[in-house]
Amino acid sequence: MTNTAKDQGEVLERLQNVWETHAKDDPLWAIISTPGKMGGKWDLNEFLQTGRHEIDQLLETLSSNDIEFERSSALDFGCGVGRLTQALARSFESVCGVDISPTMIENARNLNQYQEKCTYHLNARPDLRLFEDDRFSFVYSNIVLQHMEPEVAKNYLAEFGRILKPGGLVIFQLPSQFKNEKGLPAAAYSTSIHCPEQKLSWLSSSRATLAVSVQNTSPVLWPCEPGQPIMLGNHWLDEAGQMIRQDDGRAVLPQVVRPGETVGLTLDVKTPPAAGRYTIELDLVQEGIAWFKNKGAQTLRLPVEILPRAAEEPMAPSDADIRPPGNLGDAPPAVEEAFEGFSMHYIPRREVVALLHQHGMQLEFIVPTDVGGPGYPGYFYFARAVKAPRADEHSSLSS
Numbered sequence: 001m002t003n004t005a006k007d008q009g010e011v012l013e014r015l016q017n018v019w020e021t022h023a024k025d026d027p028l029w030a031i032i033s034t035p036g037k038m039g040g041k042w043d044l045n046e047f048l049q050t051g052r053h054e055i056d057q058l059l060e061t062l063s064s065n066d067i068e069f070e071r072s073s074a075l076d077f078g079c080g081v082g083r084l085t086q087a088l089a090r091s092f093e094s095v096c097g098v099d100i101s102p103t104m105i106e107n108a109r110n111l112n113q114y115q116e117k118c119t120y121h122l123n124a125r126p127d128l129r130l131f132e133d134d135r136f137s138f139v140y141s142n143i144v145l146q147h148m149e150p151e152v153a154k155n156y157l158a159e160f161g162r163i164l165k166p167g168g169l170v171i172f173q174l175p176s177q178f179k180n181e182k183g184l185p186a187a188a189y190s191t192s193i194h195c196p197e198q199k200l201s202w203l204s205s206s207r208a209t210l211a212v213s214v215q216n217t218s219p220v221l222w223p224c225e226p227g228q229p230i231m232l233g234n235h236w237l238d239e240a241g242q243m244i245r246q247d248d249g250r251a252v253l254p255q256v257v258r259p260g261e262t263v264g265l266t267l268d269v270k271t272p273p274a275a276g277r278y279t280i281e282l283d284l285v286q287e288g289i290a291w292f293k294n295k296g297a298q299t300l301r302l303p304v305e306i307l308p309r310a311a312e313e314p315m316a317p318s319d320a321d322i323r324p325p326g327n328l329g330d331a332p333p334a335v336e337e338a339f340e341g342f343s344m345h346y347i348p349r350r351e352v353v354a355l356l357h358q359h360g361m362q363l364e365f366i367v368p369t370d371v372g373g374p375g376y377p378g379y380f381y382f383a384r385a386v387k388a389p390r391a392d393e394h395s396s397l398s399s
Contacts, residue, residue: 008126008152014242015148016100016124018343021236021245023103024273025205031080039207039270048111051083052090058140058171059091067365067382069169070137077156077172078144079120082108089114092138096131098123126152128159135163139170142380146175146372150347154355161359164385170361173371175346175378183375184230184286188220189295193232193282200280200304205273212282212300214253215262222257228375229253230286232265236272237279237301244272246343275308289375344376352381360387 022030028042032050062069072093076085079097081104089095097120099105108120123130139160145153153174160170192215202208214232216222222230231252236245249269257263272278282300284292293299353363365382372378 008155011149011152012100012124012126015343017242017244018246019099019101020103021272023101023107025245025270027081027104027107031083048083048086051087054142055084055087055091061367062382065365067169070165070167072137073135073165074138074140075131075136075163077139077141077160079108080104082111082118082120084140084142085118085120086111086113088138088140089118093117095119096121096136098128098130100124126155128156128163131163133162134165134168137165137168139164139168139172141172143173143371145172146345146376146378147343148345150345153345153347154351157352157355158359161356161361161385161387164361166385166387168385169364170383170385171380173369173378173380174352175344175372175376176349176352177377178344178346178375183289184222185220186295188218188222189290189292189297190218191215191284191292191297192217193284193298193300195282195300195302198302200302202271202304202306204271204275204306204309206271206309208269208271210267210269210282212251212265212267213262214257214265214284216257216259219259221259222253224253224256228287228289230257230284232267233283233285233291234267234269235281235283237281239277241279244278271304272306275306278304278306280304344373346372346376346378349379352379356381356383360385362386 019030026038026040028044028047029038029040032042032047034042061067071091074088074092074095076082076088076095076097079085079099080101082097085095085097085108095114095118097105097108097118099108099120100123102122105120105122112118112120121130145156148156157172160172164170194213194215195210197210200208212232224230229252231250233250234248235243236248238244249267251265251267253263253265255263267282269280279301281293282302284297286292356363361383363381364384367380367382368377369380370377
């Protein structure tokens with residue numbers, strides 16, 4: 001459990017490293033990890049349209065349930081490249097986006113169509129001290145808090161209460177439990193992973209392929225279920241052994257694998273953007289349930305030398321190209337957001353409600369959701385700041 005400010009700072013530093021790596025590699029897919037969009041395959045206009053669609057749906061939910069709010073100042077917590085911040089700017093007088101990744105913030109500023117009306121802020125602190133008390137009338141956060149350890153997420157929830165104006169509204173999503181009824185039995189998490197290549201040397205920011213064999217060394221049959229498949233995946237670690245990218249390539253086991261059987265797989269990975277010495281860790285994952293390593297299984301770690309790319313050598317064409325948009329126009333319907341394999345956490349509903357009350361917020365509305373991903377049911381919480389307004393403050397609410 002994370003208790004001290006030092007502990008939380010270390011947790012956020014690790015989280016920042018992970019998100020910064022994703023921001024440099026494939027920022028749009030890191031935010032919405034839709035199958036088929038990995039490797040810079042998101043169309044920028046289509047991606048931004050998902051934000052407009054989400055905010056339109058949110059405002060319709062507020063209106064249809066007679067939830068009043070002031071359209072003055074809004075905060076997009078965990079803004080990424082500004083997908084939702086830009087959408088909020090259509091309906092609020094001023095909007096701020098805040099994120100832990102410097103590269104995400106840089107991209108968001110480049111994509112900003114609203115100039116002074118919309119501003120972006122880098123924040124790697126376990127608080128929101130960069131904003132004064134009673135700063136915002138509206139705070140929104142979706143698929144962000146679930147990637148933080150619970151004590152860190154609780155700190156930010158408390159900060160939402162501080163920075164909200166009296167009567168201000170906060171809406172955020174959090175998983176409330178971890179459902180693993182469909183998970184493998186404990187004995188199934190045993191495997192032997194082998195790769196004939198032991199000395200790996202690849203260019204930075206490039207695609208690479210590994211031929212890997214995976215043996216089921218458990219006494220349990222591994223099923224082949226499309227809903228929650230068993231897949232080979234990889235993590236990237238830096239020279240110090242710190243995780244810099246938790247989720248990268250995926251290769252699904254194409255068949256049922258009986259005890260003792262071995263299957264061959266081809267894993268496509270994306271190399272880190274900076275030259276240096278790294279470790280690639282190969283592991284199995286039951287999608288939406290657990291990495292085998294976290295259940296006690298052995299992984300395979302291989303040293304990798306990442307070579308610098310020559311200045312005249314073009315980047316892999318799959319790299320995401322972030323640039324200011326032109327005329328956005330109409331885009332195809334928004335796609336479903338999916339669990340992308342980052343570290344996942346939950347806070348039980350009763351704890352969330354108690355914390356809101358503790359920090360001057362009252363739950364007004366709650367909507368069940370599985371947007372956190374398979375196995376992570378949770379809620380959208382709609383809470384109102386109920387602290388008394390100052391004598392010189394007059395708040396007018398409008399729907």
